[in-house]
Amino acid sequence: MTMGTRLRWSASAVCVCFLWTSIGRADDESKKDCAAAFANAQRLMRAGKLLDAEKKLLLCGGPQCPAAMHPDCERWLSSVEASTPTVVVHVSSTLGPLTKDVRFSVDGGDTVPVDGRAIGVDPGAHELTVEATGYWTATKPFVVSEGEKLHSEVVALTPLAPLPTNDSRARPTPSAPTEAVRVESHVPRLTLPIVIISSGAALAGISAVYFGVRARADDRQLANCTPDCSQAAVDHVKREYLWTNLSIGLAAAGITTAALLFLIHGHSAKQPTTALLGIGVGTTGFGPMATGTF
Numbered sequence: 001m002t003m004g005t006r007l008r009w010s011a012s013a014v015c016v017c018f019l020w021t022s023i024g025r026a027d028d029e030s031k032k033d034c035a036a037a038f039a040n041a042q043r044l045m046r047a048g049k050l051l052d053a054e055k056k057l058l059l060c061g062g063p064q065c066p067a068a069m070h071p072d073c074e075r076w077l078s079s080v081e082a083s084t085p086t087v088v089v090h091v092s093s094t095l096g097p098l099t100k101d102v103r104f105s106v107d108g109g110d111t112v113p114v115d116g117r118a119i120g121v122d123p124g125a126h127e128l129t130v131e132a133t134g135y136w137t138a139t140k141p142f143v144v145s146e147g148e149k150l151h152s153e154v155v156a157l158t159p160l161a162p163l164p165t166n167d168s169r170a171r172p173t174p175s176a177p178t179e180a181v182r183v184e185s186h187v188p189r190l191t192l193p194i195v196i197i198s199s200g201a202a203l204a205g206i207s208a209v210y211f212g213v214r215a216r217a218d219d220r221q222l223a224n225c226t227p228d229c230s231q232a233a234v235d236h237v238k239r240e241y242l243w244t245n246l247s248i249g250l251a252a253a254g255i256t257t258a259a260l261l262f263l264i265h266g267h268s269a270k271q272p273t274t275a276l277l278g279i280g281v282g283t284t285g286f287g288p289m290a291t292g293t294f
Contacts (some may be wrong), residue, residue, distance in 0.1 A: 014101045031197055034065035041076060042172055048146075050084045050122050085144035085151060086118035093157045102132040102157075165291045173255035200255025208247035 037060040048263035057080060059065065061073030087106070091098045102114040106126050107293040112119065114130070125157045130139040135157035144151050189191050222229050 016186060030064050031066070034060050034069060035047065037065070038069055038073065041073070045076065046079060048123055050080050051120060054080050054084070064264055077113045077275050081202060083123070084120045085123055085146065085148040085152045086120050087128075087142075087144060088116065089114050089128065089130065090152060090154045091132070091157060092154065093159065098132055098135075102130065104128060104130045104272050123148075128153055129242065130157065132157055137228065138158060155185055189266055191261070193267070194258050197254050197258040201251050201258060204247045204251035204254060206230065208244055211244040211247060217246055 034038055037056040041053045041056035041060060044050070044056065053257075054077065057077040058071045060069045062079060065073075075276070090103050091104075093101050098114075103111045104114055104120070105111045106128055108129070111131075121144060123144055125141065125143045128140045128142055129137065130140070136154050136159075138157055140153065140155055142151075142153050215237055222233060222237060225233075231236060
């Protein structure tokens with residue numbers, strides 16, 4: 001055997017060894033991926049993540065994974081496919097049904113066209129987003145149950161531009177310059193709750209004065225008979241002091257609550273409003289008009 005032949009045989013042997021080692025390493029990585037897919041699929045099914053579980057089951061049930069996994073993965077895959085809900089989206093507007101250039105997404109995922117076909121989603125609550133050229137984007141929450149098929153969701157879109165109308169009286173057409181007027185809304189600050197709470201606080205204050213005077217007078221009488229005062233007289237004075245303290249507490253709470261309501265209501269009553277005043281043609285004929293938020 002010549003030197004060149006020996007070199008060619010040596011090079012071939014090195015290539016075969018390298019190829020065999022690479023195949024063994026790839027086979028080990030494939031087995032790890034299959035085992036991970038087998039375990040993760042079960043975890044995802046228990047968590048209700050059926051779409052992700054389906055991807056793992058397709059992997060562990062494929063030819064690249066050991067045959068021992070195939071029966072369980074195929075059985076679980078059939079169960080997941082039967083339990084995965086499907087949704088069909090229908091879109092309409094004030095101009096009629098929409099069929100072109102309409103797209104939607106679920107939970108902020110990939111945007112797909114509205115073509116009447118059902119898509120699979122996980123069971124539970126979701127948010128549907130629908131968009132179309134020339135219309136405002138609409139969002140709508142919905143809930144699907146496990147195993148629910150062809151769940152229908154109808155979304156109505158609003159055009160960006162106002163709809164044309166043939167009735168000129170439907171919308172007032174200003175024929176004179178309009179002027180923005182700032183209008184202060186005067187709302188009475190003394191509302192019924194404030195009056196009731198203030199009255200209750202006043203009654204509690206009167207009660208505190210009454211029981212306080214009585215308790216003080218009876219207490220002086222006890223000082224004259226001490227230590228031969230009866231227990232009933234002592235208890236009576238204690239009750240009068242108790243009612244005095246309770247009345248003082250109620251009066252203080254009522255005054256504080258009424259003051260807070262007075263301040264809060266007064267702040268909201270000072271909210272200004274803006275109106276547009278002018279002359280034009282309205283639904284009742286020609287005359288002055290006022291538009292704005294009141």
